[in-house]
Amino acid sequence: MTFADVKNVQTVILKYRALSADDKLTVLAQLYGEVAAEIAPTISQSNVTDDAASNLVKQIQQMASEQQVDALRGLVEGKQSDGETVLDEHPTKALGELFTGGEKSTSFSTKEYDSLSTDSRLFFWFQIAQNLGKSVVGIPDDHMPNERVSEVLDLIGTPEVEDLVSLLKKAL
Template identity: 40%
Template sequence: MTSTNVNFLEQSVSKFQNLDIDDRLTVLALLYTEIADEIPALALPAAGIALNDVPNEKTANLVAQIQNLPQAEQLFALRQLLNQDKAEETAIPTEEYTSMNADDKLAFWYQLAQNLGTTIIGVPDDYIPSEKATEVVDLLNTPNIEDLVTFFKRVL
């Protein structure tokens, strides 16, 4: 395993966590879309993203629950999951997500990203990310997929 740049990761995680929830969702959508476009699915397990041919039941069930919601409710549910806010009523049980390990959360968000714009609400074509969100995406625009995976595991 290659060594990761700790300062780079700390800076990326800190900047990401300081974004508002919609900017965080945008950053995740943009980064996962980038991964999906640039890295064949076969290479993902080698990079530390554990994806089976058959998604595990927990992640598949949660993705299906979100897919079955109207788009406006999907966005609300994703905000709640990312915020991990148990205080508010949600359309899906957040404890399913919070009980997942880091690999399952990675697989969950990757499965969602594969369906962005089809069965999962996507980032609108005319949406312009905030300057802070763009800064995080630019910071994470790295050829080292392991750094990106480490980032995801830290923020999800």
């Protein structure tokens, strides 16, 4: 399948951008999961071994699971954060983190992500996808994509790797 066969790239991008943050994360996880082996050489050929992207991945990996999800949601939604401290959602634990400097409190700035090139963003999400279920919280095994996610994935179909990379660059 060629990129021209993707029914309408603009439609795919518009429908993807209209998804909720969780649905966007599901689409990215599904796409990267399906083509990880094929996409790795393409990414490595682009010589993107961006330290900034790798550092952002490390920041995500150091967060508690709930904070990882919140940070990734913020990135796909384009929400701005200025490196504020993220504390545990439970007030008593958060208070303890404030007093002790907390192991789980983590500072995360979206400005670093916003400054990444498109290739670096692709590399960032590839690294996140490679670590899903390991050092980055994974999608629950019983998670079923909803109709909107399925619609976007169906519109994308099974394009060639280069075409998928182009599509992901437009989406990210």
